[in-house]
Amino acid sequence: MGVLGYTILTLCVLGAVLAAVLYFVAQKFKVEEDPRIDEVEKMLPGANCGGCGFAGCRGMAEALVKNDDISALYCPVGGGDVMKAVADYLGKAAPEREPQVAVVRCAGSCANRPRTNQFDGAPSCAVVAATYGGETGCTFGCLGKGDCTAVCEFGAITMNSETGLPEVDDEKCTACGACVKACPKGVIELRKKFPKSRKVYVSCVNKDKGGVARKSCKAACIGCGKCAKVCPFGAITVENNLAFIDSTKCRLCRKCVVECPTGAIVEVGFPARKPAEEGEKPAAKPATKPAAPATEKAAAPAVEKPAAEPKNE
Amino acid sequence: MLKTFPIGGIHPADNKKWSAGAAIQRFALPESVSIPLSQHIGAPAVACVAKGDKVLAGQVIATAGGFVSSNIHSSVSGTVTAVDTIVGANGLRVPAVTIKVEGDEWVEGVDLSDTLISECNLEPKAIVEKIAAAGIVGMGGATFPTQVKLSVPPGKSAEYLIINGVECEPYLTADYRLMLEKGEELLVGVRILARALGVKKSFVGVENNKPDAIARLQKLVGSATDVEIVPLKVQYPQGGEKQLIAAVTGRQVPSGALPIDTGCVVQNVGTAYAVYEAVQKNKPLVERIVTVTGSAMQKPANLLVRIGTPISSLLAHCGGLPEGGVKVIGGGPMMGRAMSNIEAPVMKGSSGVLVLRSEETLRGEEGDCIRCAKCVDACPMGLEPYLLANVSKQKMYDMAEQHFIFDCIECGCCTYTCPSNLPLLDYLRLGKAEVMKIMRARKA
Numbered sequence: 001m002g003v004l005g006y007t008i009l010t011l012c013v014l015g016a017v018l019a020a021v022l023y024f025v026a027q028k029f030k031v032e033e034d035p036r037i038d039e040v041e042k043m044l045p046g047a048n049c050g051g052c053g054f055a056g057c058r059g060m061a062e063a064l065v066k067n068d069d070i071s072a073l074y075c076p077v078g079g080g081d082v083m084k085a086v087a088d089y090l091g092k093a094a095p096e097r098e099p100q101v102a103v104v105r106c107a108g109s110c111a112n113r114p115r116t117n118q119f120d121g122a123p124s125c126a127v128v129a130a131t132y133g134g135e136t137g138c139t140f141g142c143l144g145k146g147d148c149t150a151v152c153e154f155g156a157i158t159m160n161s162e163t164g165l166p167e168v169d170d171e172k173c174t175a176c177g178a179c180v181k182a183c184p185k186g187v188i189e190l191r192k193k194f195p196k197s198r199k200v201y202v203s204c205v206n207k208d209k210g211g212v213a214r215k216s217c218k219a220a221c222i223g224c225g226k227c228a229k230v231c232p233f234g235a236i237t238v239e240n241n242l243a244f245i246d247s248t249k250c251r252l253c254r255k256c257v258v259e260c261p262t263g264a265i266v267e268v269g270f271p272a273r274k275p276a277e278e279g280e281k282p283a284a285k286p287a288t289k290p291a292a293p294a295t296e297k298a299a300a301p302a303v304e305k306p307a308a309e310p311k312n313e
Numbered sequence: 314m315l316k317t318f319p320i321g322g323i324h325p326a327d328n329k330k331w332s333a334g335a336a337i338q339r340f341a342l343p344e345s346v347s348i349p350l351s352q353h354i355g356a357p358a359v360a361c362v363a364k365g366d367k368v369l370a371g372q373v374i375a376t377a378g379g380f381v382s383s384n385i386h387s388s389v390s391g392t393v394t395a396v397d398t399i400v401g402a403n404g405l406r407v408p409a410v411t412i413k414v415e416g417d418e419w420v421e422g423v424d425l426s427d428t429l430i431s432e433c434n435l436e437p438k439a440i441v442e443k444i445a446a447a448g449i450v451g452m453g454g455a456t457f458p459t460q461v462k463l464s465v466p467p468g469k470s471a472e473y474l475i476i477n478g479v480e481c482e483p484y485l486t487a488d489y490r491l492m493l494e495k496g497e498e499l500l501v502g503v504r505i506l507a508r509a510l511g512v513k514k515s516f517v518g519v520e521n522n523k524p525d526a527i528a529r530l531q532k533l534v535g536s537a538t539d540v541e542i543v544p545l546k547v548q549y550p551q552g553g554e555k556q557l558i559a560a561v562t563g564r565q566v567p568s569g570a571l572p573i574d575t576g577c578v579v580q581n582v583g584t585a586y587a588v589y590e591a592v593q594k595n596k597p598l599v600e601r602i603v604t605v606t607g608s609a610m611q612k613p614a615n616l617l618v619r620i621g622t623p624i625s626s627l628l629a630h631c632g633g634l635p636e637g638g639v640k641v642i643g644g645g646p647m648m649g650r651a652m653s654n655i656e657a658p659v660m661k662g663s664s665g666v667l668v669l670r671s672e673e674t675l676r677g678e679e680g681d682c683i684r685c686a687k688c689v690d691a692c693p694m695g696l697e698p699y700l701l702a703n704v705s706k707q708k709m710y711d712m713a714e715q716h717f718i719f720d721c722i723e724c725g726c727c728t729y730t731c732p733s734n735l736p737l738l739d740y741l742r743l744g745k746a747e748v749m750k751i752m753r754a755r756k757a
Binding site: 121124127134135 | 742743
């Protein structure tokens with residue numbers, strides 16, 4: 001046997017001995033893991049977006065398997081179907097939540113909210129918010145640098161270069177909440193998703209007094225409270241000169257939209273209003289104050305129609 | 314060889330030529346003033362006047378809201394028209410007292426004459442009380458309440474008083490003119506501060522791009538040994554507290570420590586002058602020198618302005634804003650902040666207003682970090698700006714904290730020196746603000 005033979009022999013023996021050592025070590029220090037975790041992880045969407053509150057889908061899967069009560073856990077991306085499938089597999093009660101969608105509550109487009117200065121620093125909303133009040137007179141609204149679009153894993157939020165505001169694609173939005181966290185001004189909100197992507201919301205977050213808010217933006221909420229008075233469901237609250245529509249109470253009757261003097265309350269996804277309906281608007285206005293009960297009655301039938309609609313679909 | 318600080322630093326063009334020759338000019342009383350309640354670091358002052366009240370110049374209109382806080386005085390006589398919020402220089406609303414000016418009557422006991430009073434036999438405690446009552450804060454721009462700096466904590470002692478006449482910020486000449494024109498009063502102020510602290514030796518640090526100011530002060534000091542004028546080699550940011558201590562004494566303030574830990578107390582020349590006026594003339598801090606400058610200004614000037622005067626009126630006085638795009642900066646070009654509202658008032662810390670034409674302010678196109686480490690070399694605090702900016706951008710605030718983001722003095726050397734035009738300081742400021750929030754939440 002030459003040098004070559006000894007070398008091969010030595011390496012073979014060495015390999016065999018080390019393999020044996022590795023085998024025993026692997027047996028001795030084996031980590032017991034519930035195989036269901038892997039299965040549940042496969043069922044989850046695998047986006048690792050963090051929308052559930054865990055760092056990734058693996059963490060969520062572990063929590064789903066280990067916790068007996070999973071009612072507090074929810075994957076917004078997978079939605080009800082995925083949660084039901086997971087719950088069935090694990091034999092637990094499925095957590096139920098209404099589907100949500102991200103809504104940008106600012107209508108401060110270039111036309112509504114003129115730019116008063118130009119920011120030439122780092123193009124990031126977070127930097128603008130840490131530095132000063134922003135490029136417009138409104139210090140509450142969208143800063144327009146697109147931090148929300150940068151964090152969206154699903155390409156659901158894009159900047160509209162014409163308005164300078166982000167727009168959400170309801171089809172793609174999974175309500176993971178990444179944009180809500182990224183927005184330093186708290187402009188984006190997760191709201192209940194209605195059929196046909198219909199929404200009624202206050203598209204403003206300005207807490208300045210009415211006059212001040214109006215001066216900086218034509219579409220600002222001035223906190224007049226008319227919407228809260230007209231809402232038959234008590235879904236609207238006005239706090240700090242700002243109205244807020246609770247999407248869990250709202251039934252899309254759209255009475256507030258008509259009432260809002262600045263157009264801060266917007267409706268999305270509805271068919272165009274009939275001309276007659278629009279014609280009613282100015283006529284109805286002067287009558288609201290003296291004949292408040294009358295309008296309430298008149299409102300009742302009008303309300304039921306849109307409220308019933310979702311059930312049918 | 315002239316002294317300077319040992320780490321980092323840059324040499325921007327000083328551009329003081331525009332306003333260096335303009336003698337201090339008293340600015341006319343405005344029609345109304347808006348005096349913000351938070352013109353200092355620390356708790357905001359609490360307003361003690363109401364709408365409709367008649368006030369005199371020098372009257373307290375807001376009292377200190379805590380230990381680290383400061384009194385605020387009316388800078389004019391007239392009627393309070395509002396105790397509400399106004400839009401500040403950064404566009405955000407701040408609480409303020411607005412006063413309509415009627416005549417110019419002062420509270421009793423204020424000596425408005427120019428006579429020099431050099432004798433001061435007050436006890437140190439009485440001096441500090443007078444300074445606190447006069448609402449004096451650091452006039453260099455940091456606006457830290459002066460009485461707090463003069464109250465040496467038990468167990469520590471002050472050895473040196475260092476007076477900051479560096480004015481390393483390009484363009485600004487307010488301190489320079491003060492040293493030239495009010496040298497005698499300034500030195501009295503320095504000796505009062507030294508007396509309050511009980512120190513035997515004071516240094517006045519002045520960069521040698523102001524030889525006439527150095528000569529003037531040296532002549533005034535004469536053969537006295539308690540005050541020494543220290544000419545310093547020009548290097549930005551020598552006016553930083555820690556940099557100045559290192560330049561003058563060779564001592565280094567450790568991370569997280571205060572200047573008093575090295576036995577030093579640093580005060581600005583403007584502060585020393587305000588102390589003179591408060592202690593010797595009973596005049597509270599109601600006016601300050603503001604440099605209005607820039608190549609675009611027709612008549613650059615150094616103005617003695619009442620606190621609360623709208624900045625737009627200073628600009629109008631100096632020839633108005635030039636045509637076309639301009640950038641108005643509150644302070645100097647390095648540490649100052651662009652203003653989004655020029656109706657904002659002059660405050661205790663407003664050392665200057667700089668107007669730049671848009672072509673002077675263009676930022677180059679942002680590239681990628683090429684790891685040249687120029688920012689590391691330039692950082693006077695020995696930090697790694699590229700790293701801090703990057704982790705702040707990635708929202709890794711815990712790492713920013715571990716890498717001493719809080720030692721950053723926001724001097725802007727990193728952004729100035731970056732060959733890739735990265736807005737490093739923007740991200741550092743973001744990181745500092747976020748880390749501050751996290752630290753506050755941890756405390757609570």
